[in-house]
Amino acid sequence: xxxxxxxxxxxxxxxxxxxxxxxxxxxxxxxxxxxxxxxxxxxxxxxxxxxxxxxxxxxxxxxxxxxxxxxxxxxxxxxxxxxxxxxxxxxxxxxxxxxxxxxxxxxxxxxxxxxxxxxxxxxxxxxxxxxxxxxxxxxxxxxxxxxxxxxxxxxxxxx
Numbered sequence: 001x002x003x004x005x006x007x008x009x010x011x012x013x014x015x016x017x018x019x020x021x022x023x024x025x026x027x028x029x030x031x032x033x034x035x036x037x038x039x040x041x042x043x044x045x046x047x048x049x050x051x052x053x054x055x056x057x058x059x060x061x062x063x064x065x066x067x068x069x070x071x072x073x074x075x076x077x078x079x080x081x082x083x084x085x086x087x088x089x090x091x092x093x094x095x096x097x098x099x100x101x102x103x104x105x106x107x108x109x110x111x112x113x114x115x116x117x118x119x120x121x122x123x124x125x126x127x128x129x130x131x132x133x134x135x136x137x138x139x140x141x142x143x144x145x146x147x148x149x150x151x152x153x154x155x156x157x158x159x
Contacts, residue, residue, distance in 0.1 A: 001034055001035075001038055001067070002038060002041065002054070002060050002063040002064050002066075002067035003034060003063075003064045003065075003067035003068040003071065004034070005027055005030045005031055005034065007064055007065075007067070007068040008030050008033070008034065008068045008071045008072055008075065009027075009030070010068075011065075011068045011069065011072055011096070012072060012075075012076075012092065013088070013092070014086075014088055015076070015079075015085075015086065015088055015089045015092055018079050018080075018085075018089075019075070019079070023079075025075060025078045025079060029075070029078070030071060030075055033070075033071040033072075033074040033075050033078075034067065034068075034071045036071075036074060037067055037070030037071050037073075037074070037100075038053070038067060040070065040104065041063060041066070041067060041070070041104070041107065044104055044107040044108050045107060045114075045115070045118075047108065048107065048108070048110055048115055048119070049119075050115065050118050050119070054114070054118070056117075056118065058114075058117060059114045059117060059118055062112075062113045062114040062117070063114050065099075066099070066100065066103035066104075066112075069096040069099040069100045069103065070096075070100045070103075070104075072092070072093075072096040072100075073093070073096055073097050073100050076089055076092060076093045076096070077093070080093075
């Protein structure tokens with residue numbers, strides 16, 4: 001799993017006191033909410049051609065917050081139906097719902113950091129050096145192949 005019950009509880013802040021071993025929903029229900037949201041994340045990743053479940057530590061870590069937010073989008077309405085309960089719960093619900101939708105959309109669009117990292121297959125883009133790309137430049141008297149790279153005047157030509 002990308003997130004654990006402790007991650008969901010931590011994201012919930014003051015509202016997390018509503019979940020205990022005996023409450024409805026309870027801590028065991030949070031586990032089920034996590035499983036449901038992991039299925040959706042995995043389906044979106046698989047749709048991008050990424051093998052699931054992820055085993056890469058960085059990829060898993062980059063999905064932890066999104067996974068916890070997704071579980072909260074199921075836990076909060078189950079705990080406070082019809083937006084009953086503290087105002088903090090309603091504000092939290094709006095926040096995590098927006099985060100969940102943005103994150104899932106980013107996975108499907110290929111712009112989520114986990115997708116970008118896993119799609120690069122370990123290739124890290126870097127800048128190149130002119131001198132690495134053209135080590136012979138200036139060492140020969142040959143004309144360059146492209147006339148736009150030629151100097152405006154010839155050697156020995158009077159200016």
